[in-house]
Amino acid sequence: PPLDEILNLHDFENIAKQVLPEKAWAYYSSAADDEITHRENHAAYHRIWFRPRILRDVTNVDWSTTILGHKSSMPVYISATALGKLGHPDGEINLTRAAAKHGVIQMIPTLASCSFDEIVDAAQPGQVQFFQLYVNKDRAITKKLVQHAESRGVKGLFITVDAPQLGRREKDMRMKFEAEDPSVVSSSGSQGVDRSQGAARAISSFIDTALKWDDLKWFKSITKMPLILKGVQCWEDALEAYDHGVAGVVLSNHGGRQLDFARSGIEVLVEVVAKLKEKRGLTFPNEKFHLFVDGGVRRATDVLKAIALGATAVGVGRPFLYSFSAYGSEGVEKALQILHDEFQMNMRLLGAPTLKDVVPSMVDASNLQSH
Ligand code: FNR
DSSP states (O other), X not given: OOGGXXXXXXXXXXXXXXXXXXXXXXXXXXXXXXXXXXXXXXXXXXXXXXXXXXXXXXXXXXXXXXXXXXEESSSEXXXXXXXXXXXOTTTTHHHHHHHHHHTOEEEEXXXXXXXXXXXXXXXXXXXXXXXXXXXXXXXXXHHHHXXXXXXXXXXXXXXXXXXXXXXXXXXXXXXXXXXXXXXXXXXXXXXXXXXGGHHHHHHOTTBOTTOOTTHHHHHHHHOOSOEEEEEEOXXXXXXXXHHTTOSEEEEOOTTTTSSTTOOOXXXXXXXXXXXXXXXXXXXXXXXXXXXXXXXXOOSHHHHHHHHHTTOSEEEEOHHHHHHHHHHTHHHHHHHHHHHHHHHHHHHHHHTOSBGGGOOGGGEEOTTSTTO
């Protein structure tokens, strides 16, 4: 269908399912085991209700914000998703272009199909990009990658900590990763490819299973970029991260692709905010320690719930993959435009002219288990 018939982010998923090659659909849409966490990610937002306020001037509504000190037109960033060329020949560059048009931040994946430099070169002057890091067993390779990213102007290092091994994504495993496929992974990616078990397994064998808290010192010694741990899933680890002096955490279960029955990020956010207040006196959002959330975010209302509960911003993954797979960078632009329109309407209806007005009392999260 033409782009102007797309009304929401869910529509892109339905279209992608029809137009994507089977292998790409299997890799993008799959999640771990029985995909319970994958379904729960979006469903968890259904348990949070709004408490809108009335009679406030909502003529002008502003949903722009800053993320790690950088301007963003909305409290949403494009999360790292590997293998962009499975869906579209321009791969991740589709995201770079649309991010520039809409003033949002793109997180570049270690396992991008385009090379890191191609993605950075595609950015406009001043466009902000983050880098997602899978830590290689060979630390010399990791050091080179990180320092190269910093030298190319990347503004934040998101170290993925929920994937010492990639989860069991059976839809993807049923597809064989074939001889021609390694072209979808750039050279910064894999070594020792085992092609018998789907794309995910094939590209992930270099990831260091021995990574531990102590290693954060080493990361701080090799880069000045802010460090963020992507894939924190309970308050104990959020507290540990804070005590280790990182700039923030992403409360995430990797889009349901790692441990099945992991809780949704929004559920974890509530306990993290409560416990970091109790243990360290922190309030959120907090400029010294950022809480990001991802997984299952499909509407501006989902984002506004996370903001109300203390998040700095949220990450979105699959909807952008689906939108460029079907329509190239124009699809991603459309997805971002839909979110802009939803922010305008929903903040008006909430009685919140700015994101600062989206406060905890604007949501009823008492149906979340960890409340
Ligand atoms: C991912 N994600 C991911 N995360 C990461 O740290 N490194 C990676 O290489 C990838 N690759 C990847 C591929 C695909 C196809 C998907 C769907 C996801 C996880 C991603 O950054 C994010 O956490 C989730 O996608 C968020 O969930 P939604 O928005 O997809 O529901």
